[in-house]
Amino acid sequence: MLCDGRIPGGGGSRATLVKIIVIGAGVAGLSIGWRLQQRGASVTVFDRGQPAHGATWASAGMIATAGELGAAQTPETEFAHYSSGLWPDFAKAIEQASSQDIGYVRCGALIVARNAQEAAGLTVWSGVERLSALQTLAREPMLTPDIAGSLWAPDEAQVDSRALGNALATAFVRAGGVLVPNETIVRFKVESDRVTSVVTPFASHEADAFVLAAGAWSGGIDGLPTGAAPPVKPVKGEMIAVVPPAGVAMPAHIVWGNGGYLVPRSDRLLIGATSEERGFDTSVTDAAADLLSSRARDLMPALAKWEVVERWAGLRPGSPDGLPILGRTSVDGLFAATGQFRNGILLAPAIAENLTRIILEQAAEIPAFDPRRF
Ligand SMILES: Cc1cc2nc3c(=O)[nH]c(=O)nc-3n(C[C@H](O)[C@H](O)[C@H](O)COP(=O)(O)OP(=O)(O)OC[C@H]3O[C@@H](n4cnc5c(N)ncnc54)[C@H](O)[C@@H]3O)c2cc1C
Known part of the structure; x- marks a missing residue:
């Protein structure tokens, strides 16, 4: 220096x-x-x-x-937006430098409205498209038919963290x-x-x-x-992962709704996440697993038959x-x-x-x- x-x-x-x-x-x-x-x-x-x-x-x-x-529109x-634009090259560079696959995929996301009130609150902005319930179901047929519509965000992506x-x-x-x-x-x-x-x-x-x-x-x-x-304060988040019965396909997109999200990750579906301030506690609780399961089943009823294969917790760095x-x-x-x-x-x-x-x-x-x- x-x-x-x-x-x-x-x-x-x-x-x-x-x-x-x-x-x-x-x-x-x-x-x-x-x-x-x-x-x-x-x-x-x-x-x-x-x-x-x-x-x-x-x-x-x-x-x-x-x-x-x-x-x-905030800093x-x-x-x-800037970072998400960097991600494709960043992912490629990491994979080349490490010779490892990190599962970066631009799979798009549906932000689902469960009822008319939520649908009325869906704001469309650049790069995001409003879909009717039927259009939403055409993209993700496992969703419950009584949804009220969605936003389709085609640029949303994921990586296997x-x-x-x-x-x-x-x-x-x-x-x-x-x-x-x-x-x-x-x-x-x-x-x-x-x-x-x-x-x-x-x-x-x-x-x-x-x-x-x-x-x-x-x-x-x-x-x-x-x-x-x-x-910085720790903000606890719990998640679960489920796998489908034999022969049942995974959802194709990330789905947001009911205060949570579903992320299809190769052979399992990640369901998240709780958000609680509980110090540095990383215990895994039945209450969180039940909450996540019931929110997910409400969005996709067929998930009731999927097996829970992992439960975990982590601490987000909150400011x-x-x-x-x-x-x-x-x-x-x-x-x-x-x-x-x-x-x-x-x-x-x-x-x-x-x-x-x-x-x-x-x-x-x-x-x-x-x-x-x-
Ligand atoms: C359930 C859950 C779901 C999430 N989902 C998403 C998501 O989908 N997308 C997204 O963008 N973000 C997500 N996040 C948030 C994201 O995971 C975090 O913002 C991010 O991982 C923080 O990275 P980090 O490197 O700062 O912290 P960490 O990954 O926690 O790494 C900090 C490291 O510091 C080490 N360390 C701590 N103290 C010391 C010390 N004194 N000396 C040496 N080492 C130390 C720890 O061992 C740890 O390895 C999620 C978080 C949780 C909990």
Whole structure:
């Protein structure tokens, strides 16, 4: 790091021998680490457990700008559209670099109205088409016939987030990055208002810059001045997966409705998701499984005969205003990439690109996401 805070090699050129430590090997930390490593930085990613076994593993993997953000015109929606446009090339690059399939598919989504009141509330915007009940049923015949219509969002896509995590870890390591699992960052060492090293139970590690991408746990590492840690809170989400009886086909599209969603993923259908603030509890409950099943059966009655094959829970990184926390923190040398809440997979390529530019090219933060806004 230069005296004025810039990192050598900035201004668009390749950074040489800049040492960067990333805390957290989820989709955020691995994507950022991979991009920084490709740009010539020397990156080490630490995870307190196995890579990509946090929210990334639990995710439904939707790249769901319409389903999650709707017609709103906000900085997040703009960023989400940008990110979803990056996804096809991002997916291709990960698959090429890792030699692994991550299941990226632009399958489209139906946002279903269950009744006339919901149908009246469906707003059409650019890239989204309104369908009648009959048109909706023609696209997804398993839906209950008493739906009132839908929005068809053809650009919605999905990726297998578990395969994505593995592939990103491989791509990062193949690019020359160092991945250190099972080593928790417990404390930052701050000298003269600058983070100089991080401390684990085994050692202290110095670097020129540090990226805090520890998901829902990003606010819990000791050593920062008061108010400098990102105010991230865990938001629990439970999901289930079901498989069809022999000979029964999967739905073809992502389906939103009844406060939840159905995601066809090769041979299983993912049903999500609950949303609760329960601290760091990741227990799997019968109540959540029952709720998800009954919402799904109400949309597609035939699902009553499908077998539940997996139940799981994960913790989304929520922020006080629901927006990502992305860029420089109030402590020199420390950058944050967290607070993505329900959209960390969707936003991953844009977050990686944005933070890489902030670190290596001194680009400015998107004001709505600036970590120093709190
Ligand atoms: C049920 C559910 C469904 C979801 N569905 C979608 C979806 O369809 N589309 C979408 O875009 N998003 C979805 N999300 C949200 C998305 O999963 C998250 O926003 C995203 O995975 C966050 O990625 P991350 O890398 O920041 O966090 P994580 O994936 O949680 O990774 C953080 C990593 O940091 C590590 N870590 C924590 N503390 C430390 C420490 N002190 N030292 C070292 N390592 C540490 C953890 O072990 C973990 O591996 C969903 C989330 C849930 C829970």
